[in-house]
Amino acid sequence: MKMKNQIKAMALVAVLGLMATSCTKESVTDGIGVVATAQSAVYIVDGQQYYANPQTEEEWSVFLDRMFALVEEGHTVQFWRSGVQTFSTKEKVTYTTTSLADAKAWCAQKMEEGYIVTMTYDQSTGVYTCIAVR
Numbered sequence: 001m002k003m004k005n006q007i008k009a010m011a012l013v014a015v016l017g018l019m020a021t022s023c024t025k026e027s028v029t030d031g032i033g034v035v036a037t038a039q040s041a042v043y044i045v046d047g048q049q050y051y052a053n054p055q056t057e058e059e060w061s062v063f064l065d066r067m068f069a070l071v072e073e074g075h076t077v078q079f080w081r082s083g084v085q086t087f088s089t090k091e092k093v094t095y096t097t098t099s100l101a102d103a104k105a106w107c108a109q110k111m112e113e114g115y116i117v118t119m120t121y122d123q124s125t126g127v128y129t130c131i132a133v134r
Contacts, residue, residue: 043079045070051082064104071121071128080116095130103128 040053041063054063067077093115095106107117107130115132122129 040082041079042082043067043077045075045077060108064108067107067119068100068104068121068128071119072123074121074123076118076120078116078118079111081111081114091134093132095132096127097130098126098128100128103130106130107132 040051043050043052052063054060067079070077093110095103097103097106103119107119110117110130110132113132113134115134118131118133120129121127
């Protein structure tokens with residue numbers, strides 16, 4: 001009989017404890033809120049539009065690797081971060097290189113700056129042509 005009372009008492013204490021913690025008011029001490037915005041990517045391969053949702057630096061790197069793989073297969077690729085606004089006056093910057101690493105870094109930088117990037121690759125010369133427009 002004593003054991004049943006102890007079990008009931010422990011169960012009652014556990015339930016009351018859970019109720020008490022669930023009813024406590026959350027307090028904000030510093031008054032600072034963090035708002036995170038997720039950016040996705042829009043890309044066009046040979047006129048067909050697609051969407052990707054890379055969030056981390058590693059995922060963005062994999063996204064760019066995929067874009068360059070498509071370009072090296074002979075496709076024309078255009079991409080930008082979602083939410084990029086187009087302006088009536090267009091600024092156009094062209095970059096050519098035979099270095100995959102340099103082309104990838106340049107395209108990543110231009111995309112970060114809000115440009116729409118178009119890429120092609122000439123398989124016979126090994127030249128990446130990257131055009132950024134905003």
